[in-house]
Amino acid sequence: MPTPFFVLEVALSGLLAGLLYSLVALGFVLIYKASGVFNFAQGALVLLAALVFVRATEIFDAMGPATVGFWAALLATMAVMVLVAAAIERFLLRPLVNQPPITLFMATIGLTFLIEGISQMIWGSRVYTLDLGIPDEPWIIHGLYIGKIDLFAAAVAIAMVIALAVFFQFTRIGRALRAVSDDHQAALSIGIPLNFIWVVVWSLAGMAALFAGLVWGAKLGVQFSISVVALKALPVLILGGFTSIPGVIVGGILIGVSEKLAEVFVGPVVGGAIESWFAYVLALAVLLVRPQGLFGEKIIERV
Amino acid sequence: MVPISTQGQGDRSERGAPALLEVANVEVIYSHVILVLKGVSLEVGKGAIVALLGANGAGKTTTLKAISNLLKSERGEVTRGSIKLEGRSTTDVTPHDLVRQGCIQVMEGRRCFQHLTIEENLLTGAFARSNIGKSVREDLDRIYQYFPRLKERRKSQAGYTSGGEQQMCALGRALMSNPRLVLLDEPSMGLAPQVVEEIFDIVGNLNRSTGVTFLVAEQNTNIALRYASHGYVLESGRVVLDGTSDQLLANDDVKEFYMGLSGETRKSFKDGKHYRRRKRWLA
Numbered sequence: 341m342p343t344p345f346f347v348l349e350v351a352l353s354g355l356l357a358g359l360l361y362s363l364v365a366l367g368f369v370l371i372y373k374a375s376g377v378f379n380f381a382q383g384a385l386v387l388l389a390a391l392v393f394v395r396a397t398e399i400f401d402a403m404g405p406a407t408v409g410f411w412a413a414l415l416a417t418m419a420v421m422v423l424v425a426a427a428i429e430r431f432l433l434r435p436l437v438n439q440p441p442i443t444l445f446m447a448t449i450g451l452t453f454l455i456e457g458i459s460q461m462i463w464g465s466r467v468y469t470l471d472l473g474i475p476d477e478p479w480i481i482h483g484l485y486i487g488k489i490d491l492f493a494a495a496v497a498i499a500m501v502i503a504l505a506v507f508f509q510f511t512r513i514g515r516a517l518r519a520v521s522d523d524h525q526a527a528l529s530i531g532i533p534l535n536f537i538w539v540v541v542w543s544l545a546g547m548a549a550l551f552a553g554l555v556w557g558a559k560l561g562v563q564f565s566i567s568v569v570a571l572k573a574l575p576v577l578i579l580g581g582f583t584s585i586p587g588v589i590v591g592g593i594l595i596g597v598s599e600k601l602a603e604v605f606v607g608p609v610v611g612g613a614i615e616s617w618f619a620y621v622l623a624l625a626v627l628l629v630r631p632q633g634l635f636g637e638k639i640i641e642r643v
Numbered sequence: 644m645v646p647i648s649t650q651g652q653g654d655r656s657e658r659g660a661p662a663l664l665e666v667a668n669v670e671v672i673y674s675h676v677i678l679v680l681k682g683v684s685l686e687v688g689k690g691a692i693v694a695l696l697g698a699n700g701a702g703k704t705t706t707l708k709a710i711s712n713l714l715k716s717e718r719g720e721v722t723r724g725s726i727k728l729e730g731r732s733t734t735d736v737t738p739h740d741l742v743r744q745g746c747i748q749v750m751e752g753r754r755c756f757q758h759l760t761i762e763e764n765l766l767t768g769a770f771a772r773s774n775i776g777k778s779v780r781e782d783l784d785r786i787y788q789y790f791p792r793l794k795e796r797r798k799s800q801a802g803y804t805s806g807g808e809q810q811m812c813a814l815g816r817a818l819m820s821n822p823r824l825v826l827l828d829e830p831s832m833g834l835a836p837q838v839v840e841e842i843f844d845i846v847g848n849l850n851r852s853t854g855v856t857f858l859v860a861e862q863n864t865n866i867a868l869r870y871a872s873h874g875y876v877l878e879s880g881r882v883v884l885d886g887t888s889d890q891l892l893a894n895d896d897v898k899e900f901y902m903g904l905s906g907e908t909r910k911s912f913k914d915g916k917h918y919r920r921r922k923r924w925l926a
Contacts, residue, residue: 438716512770519756519767526754529713531742531771531820637758 342604349484350600356490358576358596359497360555365573365580365588366500367548372582373521374541375433376441380448383570384455385546388424390553390562391459393417394468410473414550421546422539429538437534456567465564470557493555498589500551504544505585513540521583575623581636590634595619662686663824663856664710664746669724671705671714671880679705681880682724687824687858692850694867694888695860696901697877703860704751706877707826710858711748712738728824742771745823751832751860753813757802761793764801764812768819779819786815789845807838814845818855827859831866839863843870864901868892876901 364386371379396413403409432447474492478485508514520527520537528534556566580591603615632638664687671680680702687693695703708714709721712733726733728746736744756764765786769779787794790811796804801812810830817825827846831839847870849855861867868874868888876884876897884894891897 438718512766515759515763515767516770518759518763519770522756522758523754525713525716526750526756527767528716528738529711529748529750529754530768530816531739531747532767533737533739533771 345483347601350604351597352484352486353490354597354600355593356487356494356596357600358592358594359494359589360490360552360559360592361569361572361576361595362588362592363493363497363500363548363552363555364570365576365592366497366504366585367545367552368570368573368577369580369582369585369588370504370541370545370548372577373585374517374537375444375524376521377444377448378441378582379545380445381451381455382545382549382573383567384452384459385421385424385549386553386556386570387562387564387567388455388459388553389417389421389546389550390470390557390566391463391468392420393550393554394470394557394562395463396420397470417550418547421550422543425542425546426539428542429535433538434535452567456564460564468557468562470554470562472554472558474558489555489558496551496555497592500548501585501589508585513537517541572619575619578623578633579626581633583637584633584635587633587635595622598622663689663691663729664858665725665727665730666706666710667725667727669706669709669726670722671702671709671719672722673717673719675720679719679880680709683877683880683882684724685875685882685885687856688873689823690850690854690856691873692846692857692859692871694864694871694874695858695877696862696864696867696874696891696897698862698901700879701877702880703877704828705880707748707828707858707860711746711826712736712741713748713750739771742820742822743773745821746826747817747820747822747824748826749813749817749828749830751828753806753809755801755804755809755812755816757800759801760798761801761804761808761812762797764816765793765819768816771820782819782821786818789818789849790815806834807841810834810838810842811845814842818849822855824856824858827857829860829862831861831863839866843867846870864897 364382367382367385368379371377371382393413396416397409400409400412400416404412428451432451433444436444436447472489472492474488478487479491480486508518516527516532517537517540520532520534524534527537552569553562553566556569560566576588576591576595578591579594580587580589599615599618602618603612606618607614626633664685666683666685668682668684669680670678670682672678683702683706685693685695685706695706697703705714705719708717708719710726710733714720721734728741728744733741733746741747756767759767762783765783766779769782772779787797792808793811793815796808801809804812814825814827814830830842830846834842843866846857846859850857859867859871868891871888874885874888874891875882876891884891884897886894
């Protein structure tokens with residue numbers, strides 16, 4: 341029988357891993373909320389952001405002290421992500437305006453290959469190391485092991501979610517974003533410029549991708565398989581709801597914790613390796629009971 | 644029947660002041676093949692309420708969308724003719740800039756943002772304005788004076804309010820952009836007669852007190868002509884009749900086809916259809 345302490349340790353590691361998923365899922369939610377499109381390219385954006393950051397760090401490190409270099413690289417990468425967002429709006433979204441969501445979804449699949457291909461041309465396929473200056477050694481609190489990077493990631497995820505929730509709820513542009521997600525045409529008719537809104541949304545998704553890329557890159561190294569972690573975000577989205585920003589956090593935690601607990605307690609019964617598919621089964625169960633997710637917007641239907 | 648001249652608001656053009664909105668010979672084609680408007684011309688004078696009448700599919704909504712430049716996002720295109728707002732062509736103006744110039748459309752079916760509260764809906768209407776902050780607050784209070792019911796419901800999600808409240812919300816949202824011309828599409832749709840009366844009453848009051856011009860597309864001919872000073876009747880993408888409201892209300896065709904009143908002898912429906920078809924070719 342496992343001790344409560346062991347259960348706690350497993351749950352905690354799951355919680356931190358789950359918040360890492362949340363970070364990736366956040367990018368999906370932003371774009372889905374504003375355009376009703378599932379952005380398949382989010383994983384590729386994570387990869388791109390990490391690669392750009394690595395290159396920018398190299399350049400700025402050569403020029404000055406390391407601490408300045410980090411922030412300069414961060415700002416430069418943010419600028420690049422905004423430019424990428426503007427380019428996507430101009431060359432992908434604008435020509436496809438008013439097409440059904442499935443067309444846009446297909447376009448984002450194409451975008452994935454484009455981004456990965458271009459990245460490979462520029463950076464090759466080797467694994468880059470990304471150093472955030474956080475030592476890869478755990479804190480030990482009363483015998484509990486907590487990875488410092490995990491903790492950093494959790495803090496970043498929560499901070500981003502709070503910042504975005506405030507932005508969406510209380511600012512003029514955030515309100516316009518929600519309006520666009522409710523009804524494009526009506527938003528257009530009252531003078532909300534959709535092109536501008538899309539650049540904002542994709543830029544925000546780019547920022548989310550950047551932070552996800554930093555954390556995952558620091559943990560695993562910056563490599564092409566990073567874009568696959570995006571798939572881990574899928575069950576998080578289904579659980580938390582595609583349209584809810586706070587839902588991303590809760591969904592991430594639930595997936596992370598249940599996945600780790602299942603691995604430890606159910607795994608031995610079915611022969612292990614449950615972690616790789618448990619999240620998807622959980623998502624399936626949620627779809628059956630509550631299709632909009634735990635926190636998704638309720639579909640309002642007046643009778 | 645009484646022939647009606649097509650110089651609708653002739654007295655105004657004689658004085659030389661340009662109308663607020665001039666639509667001349669506009670032809671609209673959807674998806675490159677479907678011809679919907681076949682040369683529609685109309686004029687809306689400053690401070691007027693003008694009704695755009697006609698049955699389903701006559702082209703009322705398309706006319707309004709051609710004016711507000713919302714056709715492009717629906718694969719529609721103005722292929723001929725010109726639309727001028729205060730003498731300036733609106734062809735290449737984005738809906739955003741058009742709203743800034745004072746022309747805004749309230750779409751058919753209200754189209755409130757369902758998940759936003761009533762107040763948030765109203766505030767989105769001010770998005771295109773350049774002056775933000777205090778004056779937006781003042782305008783919000785002004786809207787609440789026109790629509791006291793919206794004030795009561797300001798914290799509820801628009802999706803959960805009644806049809807009449809949503810229509811008020813959509814109208815209020817448009818007014819938040821400080822418009823000079825409101826294109827109001829089918830405000831009576833799906834509303835109880837009493838509520839329709841209430842909405843038109845508000846439109847009439849707004850027009851008198853603030854001088855906002857309205858172009859109202861309506862199927863409910865009776866009520867639209869009671870509030871409007873002029874009317875245009877569309878049929879299959881053409882203007883077949885126009886004139887002052889009194890002229891139109893007195894017109895036998897309008898009475899028969901759009902208000903369900905017939906003259907002294909009751910004609911059979913079959914004859915009526917035949918008659919109407921002939922009339923269209925003559926027009």
